[in-house]
Amino acid sequence: MKIELINKESINDKKNLTLKLITPQRLTKAKFKRTLDKAGFKAEQDTLCPMHGKSLLFCGLEEHSDENIRTAAATVAKAIKGFEYKTLSIAVDKTSLRPIIEGLILGGYEFNTYKSNPKKMKIKKIYLSCDDVKELGALFEETIVIAEATCFTRDIVNTAPDDMHPETLAKLAKKLARDNKLECNILDEKALKKEKCGAILAVGRASRHESKLIHIAYKPQNAKKRIALIGKGLTYDSGGLSLKPAASMVTMKMDKAGACAVLGIIKAVSELKLDIEVHAFVGAVENMIGGDAYKPDDVLVSRKGDTIEVRNTDAEGRLVLADVLDYAQDKVKEPDYLFDFATLTGACMVALGQYTTGVMGHSNRLRHNLSKAAGAAGELTASLPFNKHLKKQLKSEIADICNISNKPYGGAITAGLFLDNFIKDENKEKWLHFDIAGSAYTESPWDVNVHGATGAGVRFMTQFLKSLK
Ligand code: BES
Ligand code: ZN
Ligand code: ZN
Numbered sequence: 001m002k003i004e005l006i007n008k009e010s011i012n013d014k015k016n017l018t019l020k021l022i023t024p025q026r027l028t029k030a031k032f033k034r035t036l037d038k039a040g041f042k043a044e045q046d047t048l049c050p051m052h053g054k055s056l057l058f059c060g061l062e063e064h065s066d067e068n069i070r071t072a073a074a075t076v077a078k079a080i081k082g083f084e085y086k087t088l089s090i091a092v093d094k095t096s097l098r099p100i101i102e103g104l105i106l107g108g109y110e111f112n113t114y115k116s117n118p119k120k121m122k123i124k125k126i127y128l129s130c131d132d133v134k135e136l137g138a139l140f141e142e143t144i145v146i147a148e149a150t151c152f153t154r155d156i157v158n159t160a161p162d163d164m165h166p167e168t169l170a171k172l173a174k175k176l177a178r179d180n181k182l183e184c185n186i187l188d189e190k191a192l193k194k195e196k197c198g199a200i201l202a203v204g205r206a207s208r209h210e211s212k213l214i215h216i217a218y219k220p221q222n223a224k225k226r227i228a229l230i231g232k233g234l235t236y237d238s239g240g241l242s243l244k245p246a247a248s249m250v251t252m253k254m255d256k257a258g259a260c261a262v263l264g265i266i267k268a269v270s271e272l273k274l275d276i277e278v279h280a281f282v283g284a285v286e287n288m289i290g291g292d293a294y295k296p297d298d299v300l301v302s303r304k305g306d307t308i309e310v311r312n313t314d315a316e317g318r319l320v321l322a323d324v325l326d327y328a329q330d331k332v333k334e335p336d337y338l339f340d341f342a343t344l345t346g347a348c349m350v351a352l353g354q355y356t357t358g359v360m361g362h363s364n365r366l367r368h369n370l371s372k373a374a375g376a377a378g379e380l381t382a383s384l385p386f387n388k389h390l391k392k393q394l395k396s397e398i399a400d401i402c403n404i405s406n407k408p409y410g411g412a413i414t415a416g417l418f419l420d421n422f423i424k425d426e427n428k429e430k431w432l433h434f435d436i437a438g439s440a441y442t443e444s445p446w447d448v449n450v451h452g453a454t455g456a457g458v459r460f461m462t463q464f465l466k467s468l469k
Pocket of ligand 1: 237239255312314315316317343344345346347404405411437438
């Protein structure tokens, strides 16, 4: 399916379907009101009324807002899959262009890699007709790049864990670097030993796949800012010896969603040619069981040098991130911002629901700016505040820190505070942690998301990076 921006013209072709987004208010004056009345169409949000005799499709819109237009376009993208038209045309303007593209691309997304006979969509082209292609051209291109980067992230997350393990994820990152002219350095286990990444190595030890630390960088000339992005890349999280219950293990291929988001973001930033230096770091590891698995009671020595008492091998993401965060802070000198993305805790979902990304960090201003960017990008975020009392819950009797809290409450925040232990003093105010445990994956559709990965983080972070001057 290709989307093209064209100057306003009515396409007089029986094989073209014209979409009309219509509010209840506009419906009262609509040209085909009587026919629409007969069909019982009230222009309620996301309701559809096809008029095939006229090659028209009406979709209801409660009122004009980005969110409503986005979900309406997503509804249309799904509905037209069975239609026999060759093209679809939609009139757009400055305000509706972006949500329409997002709804079409993200709402129409399908992951068909494992389907023997995926249904082919008959509509091959979507025309977005506007008053002035020149005026909207840049916004059009930019929106497509970001939506496609989101789908790129979704595709990787959705790939089965036996096909997307640390080694294949590293290969994929290498290809992305080659395609987008990015620098790329991949640390294998030998290199991780040299780097003293004791935490990463312990988590990955029972896997038949070698753990990898992936670093790719986009370095434009005269960059105005320098950003480090860090992603949790657990290509599978069985829980390790603290084994997950069977039902909780299903979907744990999504535990690499932070890593995939980071790859999607650097893809978007490099294609948009933003004037900022971006480094993406990924800890690609598989958390498995076996005779050589790391265990509760182990004490790990992290790259930073702090010792970590393991009391639960299912709290593995923070262990991997401890080493990756430390490595990233050594490699990226004086970063302006440091952001990590991780499907870190079930507790984040308990706190915020499964649609909202949890945002943690020390700088209120930075959290505020991020939430503004997320609002503009159409992603849900909410702050979870740190406090010194919760920090004390990570105290270990035998090592420097414990990998789980000694109390059952505030689990998303204590996980964030564990990461905080590995943030250097000079970077405290520049760092934010995003817990995407709920928002990264869904088994029932919501907003522009379909079954599977959502690509959480890609849109809001790209929006934030775009806004940096
Ligand atoms: N990957 C999980 C978190 C998760 C759970 C993500 C559900 C998405 C959906 C993480 O590694 C984990 O298992 N965390 C534990 C931490 C606990 C042992 C302190 C959790 O949330 O139960
Ligand atoms: Zn886990
Ligand atoms: Zn995990």
